[in-house]
Structures are given as structure tokens and as C-alpha cells.
Amino acid sequence: xxxxxxxxxxxxxxxxxxxxxxxxxxxxxxxxxxxxxxxxxxxxxxxxxxxxxxxxxxxxxxxxxxxxxxxxxxxxxxxxxxxxxxxxxxxxxxxxxxxxxxxxxxxxxxxxxxxxxxxxxxxxxxxxxxxxxxxxxxxxxxxxxxxxxxxxxxxxxxxxxxxxxxxxxxxxxxxxxxxxxxxxxxxxxxxxxxxxxxxxxxxxxxxxxxxxxxxxxxxxxxxxxxxxxxxxxxxxxxxxxxxxxxxxxxxxxxxxxxxxxxxxxxxxxxxxxxxxxxxxxxxxxxxxxxxxxxxxxxxxxxxxxxxxxxxxxxxxxxxxxxxxxxxxxxxxxxxxxxxxxxxxxxxxxxxxxxxxxxxxxxxxxxxxxxxxxxxxxxxxxxxxxxxxxxxxxxxxxxxxxxxxxxxxxxxxxxxxxxxx
Amino acid sequence: xxxxxxxxxxxxxxxxxxxxxxxxxxxxxxxxxxxxxxxxxxxxxxxxxxxxxxxxxxxxxxxxxxxxxxxxxxxxxxxxxxxxxxxxxxxxxxxxxxxxxxxxxxxxxxxxxxxxxxx
Numbered sequence: 001x002x003x004x005x006x007x008x009x010x011x012x013x014x015x016x017x018x019x020x021x022x023x024x025x026x027x028x029x030x031x032x033x034x035x036x037x038x039x040x041x042x043x044x045x046x047x048x049x050x051x052x053x054x055x056x057x058x059x060x061x062x063x064x065x066x067x068x069x070x071x072x073x074x075x076x077x078x079x080x081x082x083x084x085x086x087x088x089x090x091x092x093x094x095x096x097x098x099x100x101x102x103x104x105x106x107x108x109x110x111x112x113x114x115x116x117x118x119x120x121x122x123x124x125x126x127x128x129x130x131x132x133x134x135x136x137x138x139x140x141x142x143x144x145x146x147x148x149x150x151x152x153x154x155x156x157x158x159x160x161x162x163x164x165x166x167x168x169x170x171x172x173x174x175x176x177x178x179x180x181x182x183x184x185x186x187x188x189x190x191x192x193x194x195x196x197x198x199x200x201x202x203x204x205x206x207x208x209x210x211x212x213x214x215x216x217x218x219x220x221x222x223x224x225x226x227x228x229x230x231x232x233x234x235x236x237x238x239x240x241x242x243x244x245x246x247x248x249x250x251x252x253x254x255x256x257x258x259x260x261x262x263x264x265x266x267x268x269x270x271x272x273x274x275x276x277x278x279x280x281x282x283x284x285x286x287x288x289x290x291x292x293x294x295x296x297x298x299x300x301x302x303x304x305x306x307x308x309x310x311x312x313x314x315x316x317x318x319x320x321x322x323x324x325x326x327x328x329x330x331x332x333x334x335x336x337x338x339x340x341x342x343x344x345x346x347x348x349x350x351x352x353x354x355x356x357x358x359x360x361x362x363x364x365x366x367x368x369x370x371x372x373x374x375x376x377x378x379x380x381x382x383x384x385x386x387x388x389x390x391x392x393x394x395x396x397x398x399x400x401x402x403x404x405x406x407x408x409x410x411x412x413x414x415x416x417x418x419x420x
Numbered sequence: 421x422x423x424x425x426x427x428x429x430x431x432x433x434x435x436x437x438x439x440x441x442x443x444x445x446x447x448x449x450x451x452x453x454x455x456x457x458x459x460x461x462x463x464x465x466x467x468x469x470x471x472x473x474x475x476x477x478x479x480x481x482x483x484x485x486x487x488x489x490x491x492x493x494x495x496x497x498x499x500x501x502x503x504x505x506x507x508x509x510x511x512x513x514x515x516x517x518x519x520x521x522x523x524x525x526x527x528x529x530x531x532x533x534x535x536x537x538x539x
Contacts, residue, residue, distance in 0.1 A: 038481060039481070048472050048473070048474060048486035048488075048534065049472045050470055050488065051431070054430070061534075062472060062486060062488055062534045064534045065516060065534045065535075068536060150474075151484065151486065152482050152484065153483045153484070154474065154476065179471070179473060179498070179502055197431055197433055198426045198433035199427070199428040199429075199430070199431060199432075202425065202426035202428050202433070203469070206426075207495075
């Protein structure tokens with residue numbers, strides 16, 4: 001078995017992995033990335049639509065362009081990238097972590113490092129997670145899988161499509177399929193408002209006259225070998241009212257019903273996972289409960305903008321550099337908890353006396369609101385925000401000056417207050 | 421004449437109201453930035469869209485290479501453009517930014533590759 005030692009190993013070469021690796025390598029440390037696909041860039045490579053990089057590169061790019069731009073500007077040649085290589089296990093051995101990988105070309109390898117960065121991204125929720133009744137015919141895809149099959153391999157998933165879920169992935173695929181000559185019959189959304197951005201409702205549904213059924217759900221899938229139709233029912237008091245259901249004849253169903261951070265590997269390492277994010281519980285340096293194991297990107301919490309993934313993961317890279325220099329201080333950190341109207345806040349700890357950068361997801365939809373951080377009963381930071389919605393993650397920096405003087409170990413509570 | 425539309429220029433998605441003043445000039449309200457005013461007027465007079473698609477390529481690793489128009493084209497020409505793109509058979513190698521098609525239908529918009537494919 002091949003054994004190799006690095007200072008840091010990153011699992012995943014998508015947006016997060018590349019960003020973390022870039023900072024660690026530039027910090028002068030030997031860095032390896034383990035990537036199971038035959039290319040780097042992760043899901044960016046199948047997101048052929050526009051809208052990436054507005055914040056980070058100050059221009060509007062498609063997913064593949066963002067990936068290439070980042071590689072060109074930030075990745076150096078010293079980073080060892082193992083493609084077609086899957087990390088299957090991780091064990092702590094004293095100071096080091098031992099990552100076992102499988103690949104056709106290298107066989108089984110044991111890669112050792114003092115620092116490991118988890119950057120594996122997400123999986124999609126599927127029909128099994130929803131438990132939609134009916135038969136089990138061919139023609140049911142998660143939206144991301146359909147996107148991959150269509151945009152990379154060139155397979156059109158079907159001709160008459162119903163999309164379940166109005167998140168941005170489903171909306172983008174509605175347009176993509178329409179532009180491929182398929183007919184998208186409807187988007188069915190269980191909530192009373194769409195999950196995706198209004199601009200995507202406009203350019204992906206309205207542009208093609210695709211109906212959006214809010215407060216509806218698919219209550220049955222029909223078809224023997226292939227999907228033949230779906231039964232759609234309106235929601236009434238939180239339950240589908242099947243007495244008012246209608247049928248849509250279709251041959252394909254796309255599911256755009258949520259992403260789940262992919263943490264099977266993390267669990268093997270004994271990493272503690274948060275119930276609110278589906279990702280690791282992390283401290284102020286983005287380290288998990290396992291010393292030297294960090295997490296960033298979609299595997300930590302599901303993002304909307306790749307620009308934020310890059311920013312978060314570059315920070316993680318800087319933290320790993322500090323860790324490898326022995327400059328991490330855990331004792332002075334205090335807990336961070338979500339308060340009013342927030343689903344979660346990451347990281348789960350702060351470091352007093354330095355700037356702290358938090359990401360959080362709102363539970364409310366408002367034209368304006370106020371984010372407020374409190375510690376020890378006092379407000380330490382307040383900021384007005386515009387256009388707050390669950391579909392958009394909030395990125396919040398609390399300046400070092402505001403983090404001074406907090407009693408040691410005191411927790412910070414961050415809440416989103418509605419304005420009167 | 422009054423039309424309600426959502427601006428698609430940035431993720432904010434302002435709700436625009438496009439109307440006409442006494443001189444029949446178009447007016448736009450509801451935009452939170454100047455780009456929204458331009459979009460609102462264009463949407464009535466000459467709706468345009470940036471189109472993204474994929475073209476067949478003779479690579480062993482990927483079946484199709486992603487492309488996009490380097491500026492918006494008239495919405496009405498979208499299907500014509502897509503048909504032309506789907507008929508193409510691209511040969512290796514291609515570099516990001518190179519042209520698949522130049523000055524499509526006299527619009528001044530080029531179709532460029534958004535991914536470098538070498539093998």
C-alpha cells in the first residue's frame with residue numbers, strides 16, 4: 001500500500017476544496033486534494049448558467065468559468081491533486097490523521113497529515129426521503145442528477161417534465177429543459193411561496209409560461225416501466241387534500257427538494273454533526289471536535305452563492321495555516337447561538353478580540369430587518385439588512401472592536417429582528 | 421399601459437412597474453439601481469436574454485462543452501440560436517473564451533466556450 005505524508009489533506013476539489021487548498025499551499029505547507037471525479041471544480045462544472053462570481057470576481061460568470069478562473073488565479077502547482085480517488089476512511093493516530101483512499105491507478109493509499117479539511121459538498125434529497133406514494137417507474141431524477149446527465153453527458157432526461165420543488169436548482173432546470181426542447185408542464189411547490197429567487201421565477205418560469213402550483217404537492221406517481229403521470233393535490237391545513245387532486249400526464253419527474261451535506265466520511269472520523277445544518281459543529285477556527293479536522297463549503301452548511309463558499313473556505317485555509325504553525329487558541333473561545341428568526345449560525349464559536357465572520361440563514365421574508373448580536377445581556381453589534389429571505393444566506397462580520405470586553409466564556413446570541 | 425415585471429439583472433429581483441408618461445415615453449419605477457431602469461425599458465421595447473447551452477464535442481471525457489452568448493440577444497431569436505448550437509460538432513481542443521459562433525444573426529453577440537477542453 002502506498003503511504004504518503006502531507007501537511008494537509010483536503011477531501012474534495014470543488015469550490016470549497018480548491019479555496020482551502022490554495023491558502024494552505026501558499027502558506028508554504030505541502031497540500032494534497034483527494035477528488036473522486038475525474039476533474040476538479042465539483043458541481044460548478046455542470047452549472048452552465050450565469051450568475052456566479054458577482055461578488056468574488058466582480059463579473060457575472062457561468063459555473064465552469066468561475067472554476068477555471070479560480071484555478072488560474074489561485075491554485076498553485078505545488079498542490080498534489082489525486083483525481084478518480086475516493087477517500088473511504090479516516091483514523092486519528094496521535095498527532096496525525098490517516099486517510100485511506102481507493103483509486104484505479106494508485107490502488108489503496110494511506111495519506112497522512114496533521115490537518116484534514118472536509119470539503120465534500122452535498123447530496124440531493126430524493127424520492128425515498130419524501131416517500132411519495134405510487135409505482136417505481138424509470139424517469140424520476142433529482143434535479144442535479146438530471147443537470148449532470150444533460151449538461152455533461154448530453155442525455156435529455158425526458159420530454160414531458162413535472163418538477164417537484166421551486167428551489168433555484170429546479171427553476172434553472174425548468175429553463176434548461178425548455179431550451180432543450182422538452183416541455184415542462186409544471187413546478188409543484190408545497191410551501192405557499194417559492195423557495196427560489198424571484199429573478200429565477202421570472203427568467204425560468206414566466207419566460208416559458210410554465211405554471212407554478214404553490215401550496216401543492218405530488219401525492220402519487222404513476223407508470224409501469226416509465227413515468228406516465230403524477231397526481232397533484234392542494235395543501236389544506238398542512239395536509240394534502242386528495243379530493244381536489246388533478247393529474248398531469250408526463251414522462252419525467254425532477255425532484256428539487258433540498259440538499260443534505262455529505263458527511264458519511266466525517267462520521268467515520270467521529271466528527272460531531274449539527275442537527276440544524278446537517279454539517280459539522282465547528283469552533284471559531286472552523287475546526288470540528290476532532291483536533292486538526294476542519295470543514296468548509298456545502299459539507300458544512302448548504303450555500304446559495306459560490307462566492308460565499310470561496311470566502312468561507314479561504315478563511316478555513318488561513319485557519320489551517322495557523323493551526324499548522326501551532327497558533328490556534330481554543331480556551332478563549334465562547335459559544336455562538338442562533339436567536340430570533342434564524343435557523344442556524346455558523347461557526348458555533350467565536351474568538352474574542354478579533355473580527356468574527358458568521359453565516360446564517362433567516363426564517364423570515366422581509367424587505368428590511370435588523371441583525372443583533374448580544375453577549376452578557378448587552379447588545380454588542382447591530383446592523384440593518386435589506387431583502388431578507390430564507391433563500392438567501394446572510395454573511396455577517398462583527399468587527400474586532402465589538403468583540404472586546406466580552407466576559408470569558410460568555411455566549412453570543414445572534415438574532416434577526418423585524419422592524420416595526 | 422402599465423406592466424409589472426421582475427428585474428432579472430441581479431439576485432435582488434426588484435418588482436418593476438413600467439408605464440408611459442404623457443409624451444408616450446416609457447417610465448420605470450420600483451428599481452433600486454439604474455440597471456433596473458434600463459432592463460425595464462428593454463423588456464418592453466426589445467426583450468433580450470443571455471443564452472447558455474452545450475455543444476457536442478469529440479472529447480473522451482465529456483460529451484458536451486458549455487457555451488454562452490457573450491451579451492444578451494433578442495429573446496425572439498433564442499430558439500434559432502439554440503437550433504444552430506445543437507447542430508454543431510466541436511473539435512478538440514477548445515479554450516474558454518474562444519468563439520463557437522461569431523456575430524450571431526447580426527446581433528453583435530458571439531457564442532463563446534465557457535470551459536477549456538483539451539482531451
